[in-house]
Amino acid sequence: MTDAVKPGLLGALAPAAEASPLSATRPVRRLLIAALVLLVALPPLFTYALGEPYLIALVSRMVILGLAAVSLDLVLGYGGLISFGHAAFFGVGGYAVAILAFHARHGDKFIGLIPSSSDMLVTLPAAVIAAALAAALIGALSLRTSGFPFVMITLALSQMVYFIFVSLKIYGGDDGMSMHGRNTLAGFSFADATTYYYLCLVLFLLFLFVCRRIVASRFGLVLRGCKDNERRVRSLGYPTYGYRLVAFTIAGAGAGLAGGLLANLDRFASPDMLHWQNSGNLMVMVILGGIGSLFGPALGAVLVISLETVLSRWTDHWMFYLGPILIAFVLFARRGLWGVIVDVADRNV
Amino acid sequence: MSPIETSEPLLRVDGLTKRFGGITASDSISLDVGVGEIHAVIGPNGAGKTTLIGLLCGELRPAAGHVYFAGREITALSVSRRARLGLVRSFQIPSILPNLTVAENVALAVQTTLGRGYHFWADAGRNEALLQPARAAIAELALDGRRNVVAAALSHGEQRQLELAMVLATKPRLLLLDEPLAGMGAKESAFVAALLGRLKGRISMLLVEHDMEAVFALADRITVMVYGRVIAVGDAASIRANPEVQHAYLGEEQA
Amino acid sequence: MQLFVEQLLNGVQFGVMLFLMAAGLTLIFGAMGVINLAHGSLYMIGAYGAAFAGARTGSFVLAILAGCAAAALAGVLIELAVIRRLYTRNHLDQVLATFGLILFCNEGTAMLFGREPLFSEIPPQLTGSVPLLLGITYPVYRILIIAVGLVIALLLYLLLQKTRIGMLVRAGATHRDIVRALGVSIRALFTLIFGLGACLAGLAGAIAGPLLSVQVGMGEQILILTLVVIVIGGVGSVRGAFVGALIVGVTDTMIRIFLPGFLLLFLSNTEGADALAAGLSSMSVYLLMAAVLLWRPRGLFAAYD
Numbered sequence: 001m002t003d004a005v006k007p008g009l010l011g012a013l014a015p016a017a018e019a020s021p022l023s024a025t026r027p028v029r030r031l032l033i034a035a036l037v038l039l040v041a042l043p044p045l046f047t048y049a050l051g052e053p054y055l056i057a058l059v060s061r062m063v064i065l066g067l068a069a070v071s072l073d074l075v076l077g078y079g080g081l082i083s084f085g086h087a088a089f090f091g092v093g094g095y096a097v098a099i100l101a102f103h104a105r106h107g108d109k110f111i112g113l114i115p116s117s118s119d120m121l122v123t124l125p126a127a128v129i130a131a132a133l134a135a136a137l138i139g140a141l142s143l144r145t146s147g148f149p150f151v152m153i154t155l156a157l158s159q160m161v162y163f164i165f166v167s168l169k170i171y172g173g174d175d176g177m178s179m180h181g182r183n184t185l186a187g188f189s190f191a192d193a194t195t196y197y198y199l200c201l202v203l204f205l206l207f208l209f210v211c212r213r214i215v216a217s218r219f220g221l222v223l224r225g226c227k228d229n230e231r232r233v234r235s236l237g238y239p240t241y242g243y244r245l246v247a248f249t250i251a252g253a254g255a256g257l258a259g260g261l262l263a264n265l266d267r268f269a270s271p272d273m274l275h276w277q278n279s280g281n282l283m284v285m286v287i288l289g290g291i292g293s294l295f296g297p298a299l300g301a302v303l304v305i306s307l308e309t310v311l312s313r314w315t316d317h318w319m320f321y322l323g324p325i326l327i328a329f330v331l332f333a334r335r336g337l338w339g340v341i342v343d344v345a346d347r348n349v
Numbered sequence: 350m351s352p353i354e355t356s357e358p359l360l361r362v363d364g365l366t367k368r369f370g371g372i373t374a375s376d377s378i379s380l381d382v383g384v385g386e387i388h389a390v391i392g393p394n395g396a397g398k399t400t401l402i403g404l405l406c407g408e409l410r411p412a413a414g415h416v417y418f419a420g421r422e423i424t425a426l427s428v429s430r431r432a433r434l435g436l437v438r439s440f441q442i443p444s445i446l447p448n449l450t451v452a453e454n455v456a457l458a459v460q461t462t463l464g465r466g467y468h469f470w471a472d473a474g475r476n477e478a479l480l481q482p483a484r485a486a487i488a489e490l491a492l493d494g495r496r497n498v499v500a501a502a503l504s505h506g507e508q509r510q511l512e513l514a515m516v517l518a519t520k521p522r523l524l525l526l527d528e529p530l531a532g533m534g535a536k537e538s539a540f541v542a543a544l545l546g547r548l549k550g551r552i553s554m555l556l557v558e559h560d561m562e563a564v565f566a567l568a569d570r571i572t573v574m575v576y577g578r579v580i581a582v583g584d585a586a587s588i589r590a591n592p593e594v595q596h597a598y599l600g601e602e603q604a
Numbered sequence: 605m606q607l608f609v610e611q612l613l614n615g616v617q618f619g620v621m622l623f624l625m626a627a628g629l630t631l632i633f634g635a636m637g638v639i640n641l642a643h644g645s646l647y648m649i650g651a652y653g654a655a656f657a658g659a660r661t662g663s664f665v666l667a668i669l670a671g672c673a674a675a676a677l678a679g680v681l682i683e684l685a686v687i688r689r690l691y692t693r694n695h696l697d698q699v700l701a702t703f704g705l706i707l708f709c710n711e712g713t714a715m716l717f718g719r720e721p722l723f724s725e726i727p728p729q730l731t732g733s734v735p736l737l738l739g740i741t742y743p744v745y746r747i748l749i750i751a752v753g754l755v756i757a758l759l760l761y762l763l764l765q766k767t768r769i770g771m772l773v774r775a776g777a778t779h780r781d782i783v784r785a786l787g788v789s790i791r792a793l794f795t796l797i798f799g800l801g802a803c804l805a806g807l808a809g810a811i812a813g814p815l816l817s818v819q820v821g822m823g824e825q826i827l828i829l830t831l832v833v834i835v836i837g838g839v840g841s842v843r844g845a846f847v848g849a850l851i852v853g854v855t856d857t858m859i860r861i862f863l864p865g866f867l868l869l870f871l872s873n874t875e876g877a878d879a880l881a882a883g884l885s886s887m888s889v890y891l892l893m894a895a896v897l898l899w900r901p902r903g904l905f906a907a908y909d
Contacts (some may be wrong), residue, residue: 082696141894144901148639148839151699152831153897159828160890167883218460218468218476221449225457228446235406235444236519237432237461246467276828280703287700317715323708330701331689 031345032295039063039201057265058309060197062302064261067204069285069297070211071254076283077292078215079247080227082151084279085138085158089252091274092134093127093259095165098177098269100126105180120185124260131256132249134161139248143241146230155276162274176270183264190264200261204298207254211294214250223247255282284322288329290338299337357420359384359523359553360436365404365414367397374400376577377414382523385550389568390557393597397577398557399441402527405555406438407431419522433461435522439529443508447501451492451511454500455483458518482518490514491540506537513541523553530560542567565589573597609740611861612854617746619853620753624808625830626837626845627760628801634840635773635797638690641702642682643805643830644823645709650675650806651813651822652713655724658813664727668810675806676799678709683798691794706824714820724813749811756804757846764842773797829856832889836896838903847904852889860885 068090075081100123103109103116110116117123138161142153171177182190190196214220225233226240234240263269272278281304289300307325311318329336358381367375374397382388390398403409405416407428416424418436426434446454456473459482473479487496490510495503500511509529516524529545530538542563545554549567558564564571565585573581573588575597581588588594629643653674658667682705690698726745733741764770772786772793809823816822833852837844864881871880896904 076696082699084699141897144897147695148633149835149902151639151695152835153893156828156832156835156890156893160887163886164883167879167886169879173879213472214469216472216474217470218463218473218479220469221453221457221460221473224449224453225446228448229444232440232444232446233457234427234429235432235438235440236458236515237429237437239427239429243467276824280706283700283703287696291696317711319707320711320715323704323706323711326704326707327686327701330693330697330704331686334697 031341036205056193056197058305060193060200060265061262062305063197063200063204064258064265065282065285065305066298066301067200067207067261068255068258069282069289069301070204070208070294071251071258072282073286073291073294073297074211074214074251074254075248076286077294077297078220078227079223079244079251081143081244081248083142083154083248083251084151084276084283085142085154085161086251086255086282087274087276087278088138088158088161089131089135089255090259090262090278090282091165091269091271092161093131093256094263094269094273095171095177095259096127096130096256097123097183097260097263098179099171101179101183102171102177118181118183120183120264123183124257127256127260127263128253129256131259132253135249135252135255136245139245139252143244143248155279158274158279159276162271162276165274166271172269172271174271176268176272179263179267179269182267196265200265203257203261207257208294208298211254215294219243219246284326287334288326288336290336290341291334293336293338296336296338299341303337358382359386359419360405360555361417362405363415363417365401365416366412367400367404367409368412374577375404375411378574378577378579380572380579380582382553382555383569384553386569387545387549387554387556387567389564389571390555390574391559391561391564391571392574395576396574398574399527400577401574402438402525402555402557406436406525432519435520436525437516437519437521437523438525439512439516439527441527441531443505443512445500445508445511445515448499450497450499451487451503451514452483452496454511455486455514455518456480458515459483459486461519486514486518489517490544506533509533509537509541513544517548517552521552523555526554526556526558528557528559530558530563538563605738606740607861609736610742611857613742613746613750615854615857616850617749617753617853618857619850620750620757621808621812622826622829622833622853623753623757623846623849624804625826626833626849627757627842628804629830630834630837630840630842630845631773632798632801633834636691636794638687639695639698639702640687640798640801641699641827642705642709643801644825644827645706646675646679646682646802646805646823647809647812647826648709648713648820648823649678650809651724651818652717652722652809653806654810655722655813655818656717658724658727664730668807671810671813672803672806675809676803679802679805680795680799682802683795687798688791688794710820710823717820719820721817721819724818726814745814752807752811756807760842769796829889832893834903835893836903838905841903841905844903844905852892855892856885856889859888863888 068086072083072086075083075086099110100116101118104118108116138154138157142150142157145153165171166174182196184190185199190199215224222233222238222240222243225238226244230240259273262273285300285304286297287300288303289298290296307322308318311321333340360382362378362380365375365378366373378401380388380390390401392398400409404411407423407426407430411424414424415422418431418434423431423434423436432438446457449457456479459479460473462482463478484496487493490513492507492510492514495507500508503511509532513529526545529541533541538560542560545556545563545567548554556564556568568585570582570584571588572579573591573594580597581591581594583591625643625647629640632638632640632643650671652671654667654671657670658664661667686701686705690701693701730745730748731743733743734747735741762770764774808826812826829852833845833848835848836851837846837848863885864878867881867884900906
């Protein structure tokens with residue numbers, strides 16, 4: 001039974017879901033800090049102790065997809081926009097990095113104009129900008145609609161992006177593009193998995209921090225209002241199309257950053273990154289983790305990847321079980337894992 | 350307090366016509382609202398009063414006619430553009446943001462007075478420029494005690510009060526009020542009517558209402574509509590005495 | 605000339621199949637307010653059911669019936685178990701739950717039949733071509749598909765516009781009280797509508813089987829095109845679905861066939877031109893959709909909201 005009263009004007013963590021006194025609970029804050037410490041310290045220790053260094057790559061993947069899921073939460077949880085095309089921006093980011101690396105290796109320029117690089121100072125911003133551009137274009141068109149058409153259009157347009165990349169044989173086509181090595185950062189090499197993990201973690205935390213500021217800001221208030229009652233927000237005087245487009249673009253940019261990081265992790269950019277099933281995957285992470293809370297989706301990424309890893313050891317057809325799990329969450333545990341955690345923490349205040 | 354006399358009315362409607370398929374919901378409607386005036390629009394059900402509000406706020410496009418606000422033509426402007434110019438509307442069923450608290454709802458409205466532009470960084474919850482006017486508007490509508498309650502948990506009457514607090518917080522020049530007293534008990538009605546009375550002269554209003562007592566008490570002028578057409582305009586006394594108006598309402602119980 | 609007419613008819617045939625999918629999906633959304641992403645899975649189930657029955661019995665008619673029945677049955681089960689709980693939920697919940705259904709159905713099918721395509725071929729009586737006008741010949745099977753599709757379109761039209769059930773279907777979403785007042789169980793009506801949509805999808809899958817390959821994932825490819833059809837035609841409009849489907853079917857087919865040759869006039873590198881043409885062809889319907897959206901954001905035949 002949620003208490004309808006929220007102390008403070010907006011609540012420090014401004015969750016977009018039903019009023020949960022997230023802001024009030026100190027136990028939750030302590031939990032978060034503890035999780036943060038674990039996140040930073042444990043994985044490397046854990047993997048060395050177990051003698052399975054590949055696990056650090058797995059945790060890096062969790063962090064990277066967590067970043068993508070958080071970016072999706074911005075539009076899905078706070079904007080109320082059911083975008084089924086987020087994978088397109090994720091993939092554009094990944095391909096931006098891979099393409100630049102490709103041209104850098106060949107010593108030529110991308111479409112003869114853009115100088116290429118293997119330096120993260122260039123490639124990651126490039127990934128972000130490319131994804132933001134794609135998001136701005138797709139958003140500009142899709143946001144003219146809402147509801148079911150919006151879902152369909154974002155899905156269709158992201159599939160179009162998929163087809164574009166699959167048809168570019170020079171960039172791998174169906175098979176994807178491999179990179180010879182990870183990007184460097186002003187000469188500093190990230191060949192070591194643990195160092196790369198820390199980079200991903202830092203960028204993830206930065207993005208999470210930025211999103212939290214956005215959500216608590218005046219812009220965030222308008223966005224959340226649009227999710228609730230767009231007609232009212234427009235009647236107050238806000239050009240809601242513009243606000244939604246900006247949010248959509250920022251979310252796309254975040255996804256692009258994640259894509260660029262994943263390409264670097266695997267040293268490979270695959271068309272699967274763009275596939276609509278990946279969009280679905282990200283949405284699953286958001287809902288299982290806890291929509292509209294930013295922290296939840298990050299948790300959701302951990303959950304889904306863990307499930308995938310564990311279940312796929314048992315059976316090739318692990319998605320057969322993910323389907324009903326997802327349905328069960330949607331029907332019975334809509335606030336996701338984060339919602340459960342908050343409830344438990346509240347009861348033990 | 351009588352409306353301030355100015356040469357140019359704040360809102361001028363000229364021959365506004367709207368058709369839905371075969372039905373003419375608005376038939377060449379003309380009226381005007383002066384600065385500081387409360388102008389009521391009354392009429393039996395089906396008269397097209399809500400359609401008129403829709404046309405004036407910008408949600409509906411007219412088939413013909415013009416709307417002028419503060420001297421400029423706004424017929425082609427969008428809803429949000431008109432609201433920014435100071436023409437703000439309330440809805441028949443209170444339109445608020447159900448998952449935000451009362452304070453957040455009002456803060457959102459206050460924000461519109463702080464200028465254009467996106468602000469991504471500063472915490473809105475600590476912005477005094479927002480909190481101060483929000484508190485004032487909330488107090489004016491007697492919702493202090495409910496400041497941190499999620500809007501969906503409010504009673505119907507409180508939701509209407511919230512909506513009024515919001516529209517007032519935008520510092521409007523003219524309010525389009527669509528049955529602000531509908532569904533309210535006697536005490537709440539009196540409260541809102543008293544509030545509107547206090548605002549008279551400060552904010553202009555176009556008021557669609559069925560509550561005749563409130564209409565005759567508040568309105569400077571009254572326009573009567575029947576089946577989409579204006580049949581009479583005048584002050585309370587002349588409208589009450591108008592035989593056509595009486596005929597239109599014949600047999601109807603007054604609120 | 606032969607090529608042109610042949611491809612044009614292929615486009616019509618593809619459009620007809622898209623119509624079978626789109627009509628069901630748009631009805632389900634229009635009447636019940638549910639976004640059903642699992643519609644592609646019902647198509648797949650129809651294809652598998654027909655291929656399986658066809659291989660076992662050797663009868664084409666039985667295969668088609670089996671496909672429709674399998675899809676209809678699956679549809680009813682899905683409606684009772686999952687969809688029923690989504691009527692009062694928001695769109696996001698519907699999207700996610702039906703996405704979960706896609707995962708379940710795809711992997712379930714893979715578990716039963718494996719990931720390799722299932723064998724399915726045009727029955728011997730229906731192979732071969734017949735002459736049409738002007739010495740142009742066209743495959744019998746495809747003519748059959750076009751005929752079946754047009755008949756179904758006509759039947760649907762009659763059902764929706766001229767019968768009591770059709771009126772109930774059209775009234776369902778917006779006027780539940782009226783429907784209830786007429787003594788009709790809303791639940792039963794919705795199950796019926798969903799089953800009908802599923803049957804149409806299954807039919808599309810069953811007849812498509814011999815032409816396209818029957819494998820896991822075939823549903824999603826056609827689902828996306830179906831969504832494009834609905835966007836172009838207008839959500840909730842069966843008429844829009846018909847027109848939209850024909851437009852999409854013909855555009856996609858014609859551009860795929862004629863664009864590569866057209867491009868070769870300008871580009872010298874054949875391999876690059878091929879890949880580019882393939883990419884552009886795939887894009888063409890989406891660009892068409894974008895163009896329609898810019899002109900009419902709610903589609904060509906937007907039903908009343």
